[in-house]
Amino acid sequence: MEWHLITDAPLSLEWSNQQMVDLEVAGKKVTLAKWMDGYYAFSQKCPHASGRMSAGYINPLGQVVCPLHRYAFDMKNGRNTTGEGYFLKTYPVEERPEGIFIGFKSNSFF
Numbered sequence: 001m002e003w004h005l006i007t008d009a010p011l012s013l014e015w016s017n018q019q020m021v022d023l024e025v026a027g028k029k030v031t032l033a034k035w036m037d038g039y040y041a042f043s044q045k046c047p048h049a050s051g052r053m054s055a056g057y058i059n060p061l062g063q064v065v066c067p068l069h070r071y072a073f074d075m076k077n078g079r080n081t082t083g084e085g086y087f088l089k090t091y092p093v094e095e096r097p098e099g100i101f102i103g104f105k106s107n108s109f110f
Contacts, residue, residue, distance in 0.1 A: 001092070001103045006032060008099035010039075020054040020064075025102055030091060032100075033075055035062050040075035041102050043089040053088070064088070 004026050007013055013021045019034040022044055029044040031054045042064065046053055051068035059065055063072040063081050072081045073088040080086045092103040 002026075002106050003094070003101045003103050005098070006041075006093075006100045006102050010034075010100055016054055018054070018057045020056075020058070022052070022054050026104060028104065030102065031064075032093070032102075033058060033064060035075065039093045039095060039100055040064075041091040041093045042073070042075060042078060046071060047086040047088055048084065 006023060006025060015021050015034065021032050023030055023032055030041050031044050033040045035058050042053065044053060045051065046066040046068065048071055049068050051066040053064055053066060056065045056067040059072060062075060064075050065072045071084055071086065073079065074081055075090065078088040078090040094101045
């Protein structure tokens with residue numbers, strides 16, 4: 001796993017009213033979401049019709065909801081919770097004293 005610093009100052013990010021922000025980290029376009037006391041990262045686009053996930057919202061169950069067709073996804077594992085069978089790509093996030101980090105699988109074969 002390769003870890004990349006997203007920010008050392010979370011309050012400096014331009015959070016939407018829905019507590020999400022679009023970012024590009026190591027060439028990947030991701031959405032970072034803040035819900036309860038945690039941070040979650042996932043693909044910027046819905047796997048169904050490419051809706052921009054940060055334009056959606058986080059429901060009371062902690063699921064991110066796509067703005068186009070209201071498909072909901074678990075932010076922890078990407079599972080589609082409304083039954084359509086899609087999976088949203090998710091990434092591990094760690095909050096450390098130095099800041100917030102996102103993990104990407106290493107492309108190394110060793």
